[in-house]
Each structure stands twice: as C-alpha cells, then as structure tokens.
Amino acid sequence: MSAGDGDAAYVGLMSGTSVDGIDAALLHLAPNGAVRGILAARYTPLDSELAEAVHQAGADTPLHRLCELDRRLADAFAEAADTIQRQAPAELPVAAIGCHGQTVWHQGREAGTDDGASSVQIGDPNRIAARTGLPVVADFRRRDIAEGGHGAPLxxxxxxxxxxxxxxxxxxxxxxxxxxxxxxxxxxxxxxxxxxxxxxxxxxxxxxxxxxxxxxxxxxxxxxxxxxxxxxxxxxxxxxxxxxxxxxxxxxxxxxxxxxxxxxxxxxxxxxxxxxxxxxxxxxxxxxxxxxxxxxxxxxxxxxxxxxxxxxxxxxxxxxxxxxxxxxxGMDPDYVEAAAFAWLAWARLHHHPGNLPSVTGARRRAVLGGVYAP
Missing domain, CATH: 3.30.420.40 (ATPase, nucleotide binding domain)
Known part of the structure; x- marks a missing residue:
C-alpha cells in the first residue's frame, strides 16, 4: 500500500465496558478520509488492579478517586499510543491520536424529553498529548449531547x-x-x-x-x-x-x-x-x-x-x-472501534461532522471532539 500526497496515519484508542485492556489501531487515511487500511494493531491488557478499580467506578465514586483513575488510565493510553505509533512507516506521518477514553457513566436521553443525557469518559487527553508529543482528539460524545443527541453510538x-x-x-x-x-x-x-x-x-x-x-x-x-x-x-x-x-x-x-x-x-x-x-x-x-x-x-x-x-x-x-x-x-473485527476513533480524529481536524442525527437524535450534524495540543 503506497502513500499518496497528504496521506497520514492516525492512532485510534478504545477501551470498552469489559475494561480488560486497550485496543490501539494505526489507521492509514487518504486526505479525504478514505480508509486505505489498518497498518498495525495492538491489544494492551490493563493492570488487573486498575481494571477492577475502573470496573467499579461510577456515579458514586469519590471525585478524588476518579481523578486518580483519570491519570492512571491516561498513562496506559499514552503507552499504548506510543508503542503503536512507532510502527508507522517513515514516509507516513502520524497526524493525531483519537482517544475515546473509558466510559464510567453513560445515560441516554429519556424518550420524549429534551434533557437527561450525560456521558463521562476518563483518561486525561492532556496527559496523553504531553507524553506522546502528538495532538490528541477526545471528548467526542458531549457535543452531540449538546445538540440534543444521545452522544452514542458514534x-x-x-x-x-x-x-x-x-x-x-x-x-x-x-x-x-x-x-x-x-x-x-x-x-x-x-x-x-x-x-x-x-x-x-x-x-x-x-x-x-x-x-x-x-x-x-x-x-x-x-x-x-x-x-x-x-x-x-x-x-x-x-x-x-x-x-x-x-x-x-x-x-x-x-x-x-x-x-x-x-x-x-x-x-x-x-x-x-x-x-x-x-x-x-x-x-x-x-x-x-x-x-x-x-x-x-x-x-x-x-x-x-x-x-x-x-x-x-x-x-x-x-x-x-x-x-x-x-x-x-478486510478489517480485523477486534479493531473496528479503535479504527473508528482514529477516523473521528481525522474528521475533527478536517472540520468534518462526526455524528449522524438519524443515529444519535441530535438536531444537526456537528464536528465532534476537543483537540489537545502536545
């Protein structure tokens, strides 16, 4: 697979509700966002004590404990991203990391109402950017919620x-x-x-x-x-x-x-x-x-x-x-979600809407995510 002018690699990071580890995908994208393929993929297990602590986290978790988990998860995400970005070909620059973060709370919008949706992901993107030296796109869900959507699925x-x-x-x-x-x-x-x-x-x-x-x-x-x-x-x-x-x-x-x-x-x-x-x-x-x-x-x-x-x-x-x-x-089923957040990072940096109102219920399409500079 050859790189065209303006092609780039994006790292996607995903950890799901199983809270057992981090899926990282290195996605090769054309300038228009077309997917040329997954260049590399890697699963990194979480430390068992950290995984159990995150698994137990929720609405009743003390704020100081969430802050601690936010830091520790960010370090785990940064390590996974740093490892996978080293596998990018020399001629293909890594443009950014798209990190979904670890959901510790998600509540969809109640049927027939205009409020009630909320979603919280931890894994501080500032810390990931500082450790990897790459821009990080994160916090994808809350803009869709602000537009009247559920924030999911993306x-x-x-x-x-x-x-x-x-x-x-x-x-x-x-x-x-x-x-x-x-x-x-x-x-x-x-x-x-x-x-x-x-x-x-x-x-x-x-x-x-x-x-x-x-x-x-x-x-x-x-x-x-x-x-x-x-x-x-x-x-x-x-x-x-x-x-x-x-x-x-x-x-x-x-x-x-x-x-x-x-x-x-x-x-x-x-x-x-x-x-x-x-x-x-x-x-x-x-x-x-x-x-x-x-x-x-x-x-x-x-x-x-x-x-x-x-x-x-x-x-x-x-x-x-x-x-x-x-x-x-042609796409490994274990890394489709990670690849999706690599692509959503591309979408944010190119001002391309990342949500579908027919899916999330948002009032309009919107550019999703915040950008955290290295």
Missing part, C-alpha cells in the same frame, strides 16, 4: 463512510459490552444506528461469577446450557427493547443486579448463560428488522465476533442474511 458514521451506499442493504453489528448496530441501506438512503441492548457485559459478568474466568471462551458454557424461556421472557420484557430509536444504553442499566432481579433463583447457571446469549442474539435480530429492507449481509465486530455460540445464534435468528465478521471486509 461508530455508525465510520461504518457508513467505509461501507455505505452498497448495492444491497447491510448491517454492521458491534458485539462489545453493549450491542450496537448500523443499518446501511442500499444506495443513498438514511443510515440508522442504535444500541440494541446487552451483549458481553452480562455474559462476562455471569462467567466471572460462576467460572472464575473473565469470559466464556467461544461461548462453550452457554452452548452447554438450555435456554430458560420463562427467564428469557422476563428479560425481553424490559421496556428498553421496545423503545424506538434513537436510543442508547450501557451497563448502568444492563448489569448483574438487573439480571438477578429477574431470576427466580433456582436456575442452573449454564442455563442462565445460554439464556443471556439468546437474549443478545434475539434482540439484535429484532433490531435489525427496524430498517426498511432486511439486511442481506450482517458484518460483526467486537469481542462477540469470536463467540462461536453467539454467532450461531445470531445466524439462526437471521436466516435470510449472511452473518460473518468484518474480517471479510
């Missing part, structure tokens, strides 16, 4: 830029802690995207509780259980699933306490895991039906793309679609 802009306007309707599904999706119509129609509900956040929490493991590898434990239809019905009755988009959610809503409140208490743990996998697959499939034309292709990214049981369930719920990971599009 990756659909990137998905549409890369893979939109095809000859058939398609969808990109990110199976991270929360499942979010982008519905890409054939041609130049309106892109729809929203959070459909829980994915790995519940599956991982239940695995940690019963397996003493961070996650259910390949969904093997879920595959060994049977779906508890009664429990599934109670979980699917949550009003969030029936709400029309735009909408967003997070582990503030879908968490272990939410699950425990719906259990009888005598369910077999493997059956609960199977039920949680079925909940994710069925609610994603329901969400995919909210567009005009049913997608002919469903591209999956995020950690859930490696969960064989979950992918089989999703295919079973979408029999008319071809379900595959974004690897088939």
């Amino acid at each position: 990756a659909p802009s990137f998905h549409a830029y890369c893979w939109g306007a095809g000859d058939a309707a398609s969808a990109v599904v990110n199976l991270g802690g929360i499942a979010n999706l982008t519905l890409l119509p054939a041609g130049a129609g309106t892109v729809i995207g929203f959070d459909s509900g829980p994915a790995n956040t519940l599956l991982d929490a239940w695995a940690r509780r019963h397996l003493d493991a961070r996650f259910d590898a390949d969904g093997a434990w879920a595959a060994s259980g049977r779906v508890d239809q009664e429990l599934l019905g109670r979980l699917r009755a949550d009003p969030y699933f029936a709400r029309p988009p735009p909408k967003s959610t997070g582990p503030e809503h879908f968490n272990l306490e939410w699950l425990l409140a719906h259990r009888r208490g005598d369910e077999d743990p493997a059956d609960v895991q199977a039920t949680l996998a079925e909940l994710t697959a069925s609610t994603v499939a329901d969400a995919l039906g909210r567009g005009g034309d049913a997608p002919a292709r469903v591209w999956v990214c995020g950690g859930g793309s490696h969960n064989g049981d979950l992918m089989r369930r999703l295919q079973a719920h979408c029999p008319e679609a071809a379900v595959a990971s974004t690897a088939a599009l």
